[in-house]
Amino acid sequence: MRDYEVRVTLGFPGVLEALLAEAMGDVASLFPNSLRALSALAEAAQRRWVAYASGALPLPSGHVMRRHTGQYAESIQIAVETPAGAVRYVIYSDDPKAPALEWGTPAWDMRQVLHRSHKARRAKDGHLYLIVPFRWGTPGTLAVGAYAGREMPEPVYTWWLAPERESSFIVGEREEPSVHDPSVRVKRLVYQWGDRLTPRDVAELGLDPNEGVGKRLVGMVRIRNPEDPPLLSAYLTFRTLSERSKEGWVHPGTPALGVAQAVYDWLRGVYPQMMERALQADVERLKRKARGEG
Incomplete structure (x- = not known):
């Protein structure tokens, strides 16, 4: 991670699911619905961040960002990490301007x-x-x-x-x-x-x-x-x-816009319900497999 990189991270599974996935050695076969939901959330978070950065969507404060080169919006990417049997998506910007836009700068x-x-x-x-x-x-x-x-x-x-x-x-x-x-x-x-x-x-x-x-x-x-x-x-x-x-x-310095924070706050609002539904579907699927129903 670069000093000027700004990140938003979301992952799956939780502690209990991670232990099960690690024991089975294949999180993808155990939780396919959860992983699809996680991927969809990461892509939606990236789109939202780009929309903020390009001025297509106002920030929660009502501020509309303005751009000159588009470099900041173009820098917003997704990376996938797989620590200890889990899956984690990192939505990040490595534009050198990202920290100043996020946290502001003093005079x-x-x-x-x-x-x-x-x-x-x-x-x-x-x-x-x-x-x-x-x-x-x-x-x-x-x-x-x-x-x-x-x-x-x-x-x-x-x-x-x-x-x-x-x-x-x-x-x-x-x-x-x-x-x-x-x-x-x-x-x-x-x-x-x-x-x-x-x-x-x-x-x-x-x-x-x-x-x-x-x-x-x-x-x-x-x-x-x-x-x-x-x-x-x-x-x-x-x-x-x-x-x-x-x-x-x-x-005079620059104000903190909290762009990545706005993305994170949005994720906190939609992640629990969406992942709960996906995990429930995976559990029902595992129950059917345990009963030999395919």
């Missing part, structure tokens, strides 16, 4: 990154800084994590779709030694810059370039590959994180 000072990131740079006067890109979604984007709530307003998107707007392009890259370890080579992208959203542009679009979302939009660029159409562009603003930065660089 932290983003300036700490400067002292360990090889991407950090050193200014002429000696202080460390980092150029941080913030990606924006287009209106209607489904996003999670860092992109959540970063959909650009419709007027801004319309402004970028005007034919006269020029995109920026990545035209190459260069390498330089890390400021923390000269033996580590750091790749830097080289850009050909196009249009950039100015404070005046933001004001003309009806937003305040000095506060709120308007301030965060200032400097936005549209970056794409030369062969791609504009609709496949990435929209970014770049900000400088520095040892001298005083405000705005304390990450």
Whole structure:
């Protein structure tokens, strides 16, 4: 199990059934109905977890998750384990984001990154800084994590779709030694810059370039590959994180969503009754076999 793996586990049989199964050496022939029910529950739990992760189903709190890449939903898998004659299904996510989504993260000072990131740079006067890109979604984007709530307003998107707007392009890259370890080579992208959203542009679009979302939009660029159409562009603003930065660089942390916990709670509600019916069917089957009824 990885440090960042989140799991939900359900299994069969219980203690008495396990002893019987171990003695007989074949849990599948003794409890076929129970094992089919267990498999069905595991698959249903996986579907429910994926539905939560993809935003198709609200969490019990009413929160609807939003996604950007779908990586979290795609990471939710089922594994089968067979410890000591039993059968156990593990529904898990090994997406590195899973623990943060599950249990949340505390607030932290983003300036700490400067002292360990090889991407950090050193200014002429000696202080460390980092150029941080913030990606924006287009209106209607489904996003999670860092992109959540970063959909650009419709007027801004319309402004970028005007034919006269020029995109920026990545035209190459260069390498330089890390400021923390000269033996580590750091790749830097080289850009050909196009249009950039100015404070005046933001004001003309009806937003305040000095506060709120308007301030965060200032400097936005549209970056794409030369062969791609504009609709496949990435929209970014770049900000400088520095040892001298005083405000705005304390990450507020993320709330705990308890996605796997919601799946577990759902299983606790349906598992007992479903498994009891399946076990009863298996017991009746064993009784018939004992009576020679097949």
